[in-house]
Amino acid sequence: MYDVIIIGGGPAGLSAGIYTSRLGGKTLLLEKLTPGGQITLSSEIENYPGICDVKSGVELMACWPNQAKKFGCEIKSEEAKELKIENGKFRIITSNNEYKAKAVIVATGSTPKKAGFEGEDKFIGRGVSYCAVCDGFFYKDKVVAVIGGGDTALEEALYLSQIAKKVYLIHRRDKFRAAPITQKKVFENEKIEIIYNAIVKKAYGNKFLEGIILLQKNKEIDLKVDGVFVFVGMKVNNELIKDLVELNEYGEVKVNLKMETSLKGLYAAGDIREDSVKQVVAAAGDGATAGINAMKLIQKEEE
Ligand code: FAD
Numbered sequence: 185m186y187d188v189i190i191i192g193g194g195p196a197g198l199s200a201g202i203y204t205s206r207l208g209g210k211t212l213l214l215e216k217l218t219p220g221g222q223i224t225l226s227s228e229i230e231n232y233p234g235i236c237d238v239k240s241g242v243e244l245m246a247c248w249p250n251q252a253k254k255f256g257c258e259i260k261s262e263e264a265k266e267l268k269i270e271n272g273k274f275r276i277i278t279s280n281n282e283y284k285a286k287a288v289i290v291a292t293g294s295t296p297k298k299a300g301f302e303g304e305d306k307f308i309g310r311g312v313s314y315c316a317v318c319d320g321f322f323y324k325d326k327v328v329a330v331i332g333g334g335d336t337a338l339e340e341a342l343y344l345s346q347i348a349k350k351v352y353l354i355h356r357r358d359k360f361r362a363a364p365i366t367q368k369k370v371f372e373n374e375k376i377e378i379i380y381n382a383i384v385k386k387a388y389g390n391k392f393l394e395g396i397i398l399l400q401k402n403k404e405i406d407l408k409v410d411g412v413f414v415f416v417g418m419k420v421n422n423e424l425i426k427d428l429v430e431l432n433e434y435g436e437v438k439v440n441l442k443m444e445t446s447l448k449g450l451y452a453a454g455d456i457r458e459d460s461v462k463q464v465v466a467a468a469g470d471g472a473t474a475g476i477n478a479m480k481l482i483q484k485e486e487e
């Protein structure tokens with residue numbers, strides 16, 4: 185029986201593991217891939233406090249697993265497949281094993297959906313981005329394209345227009361689904377040029393992205409851009425707990441300020457929770473909050 189099992193080894197999960205194990209909790213962290221989380225996809229991060237030079241996501245996350253292990257946190261490369269409750273305790277089933285815990289912290293994150301054009305994967309972190317707050321600054325006075333027609337695409341296009349020289353907003357239809365007030369701001373913004381009824385067919389370049397080929401009514405358009413921001417929806421990784429806890433309308437887990445979900449002993453931290461600002465520093469803070477509160481609950485129950 186573990187005190188705490190953490191599912192997900194991104195910034196939220198690893199930070200939770202550092203706190204629970206350092207507080208003396210017998211902790212197991214399950215990560216289906218290599219620990220580090222989605223920031224390891226980014227070639228540059230410069231907004232995590234305490235780092236004065238730009239680092240890659242891999243560099244930033246390199247010592248987090250060791251820091252957790254130093255305090256006794258066990259880290260296993262296994263995917264949590266099922267989460268069950270039995271007599272007030274949690275049972276987690278992976279492909280090979282079953283584990284039990286008094287408290288569980290779910291930190292499985294969310295995954296930006298891909299648009300699906302040729303070269304999208306090749307240029308991730310080298311011109312293709314899924315996060316304007318993270319990467320926008322690298323395109324200061326440059327030309328960028330934003331893909332999507334929802335609230336996120338339009339809000340991020342407005343944000344990028346404050347940094348970039350020009351923003352092309354590319355939407356596959358001729359009507360946006362974003363809120364009317366946001367649409368109005370976009371229409372009034374001189375730096376944003378809207379291209380309707382177009383999809384990105386292909387991204388090209390050498391080491392870094394140099395442009396994209398659009399397909400508009402069977403016509404190909406070559407657009408020279410320095411960056412492409414893809415905002416075509418997010419997939420919240422809530423499969424394990426979606427039937428156990430309250431979610432908001434977007435499938436994000438509802439939590440209180442202690443990162444407690446609607447189910448006692450079950451915590452959610454990082455990108456998976458509602459109103460997350462989806463940043464490494466925030467995810468790490470959530471993990472610490474969840475870890476401390478999970479340990480407090482266990483101690484209270486044992487007294
Ligand atoms: P994640 O980092 O998504 O970690 C979740 C982990 O859970 C993953 O490792 C996943 O493999 C694992 N997992 C999922 N399901 C299971 C399961 N069933 N069993 C076991 N493991 C599971 N933020 C910034 O602050 N600054 C930036 O500059 C920045 N740049 C970014 C650039 C890119 C390209 C991307 C994609 C994101 C960027 N972000 C940036 C956002 C940042 O990466 C996220 O906010 C942060 O990683 C969220 O942390 P998390 O721990 O909640 O989730």
Ligand code: NAP
Pocket residue numbers: 298299300331332333334335336337339356357359360361383415416417418434
């Ligand atoms: P979304 O509303 O699902 O919009 C995704 C957009 O991407 C749609 O316009 C869609 O086109 C387009 N798209 C999907 N797949 C595509 C592909 N393969 N290629 C090109 N375009 C593609 O996603 P979101 O904008 O991330 O918003 C998610 C939810 O959060 C929404 O409910 C939104 O209202 C909410 N949200 C709210 C706020 C706010 O209230 N301020 C801010 C952000 C998000 P179609 O229109 O043709 O389907």
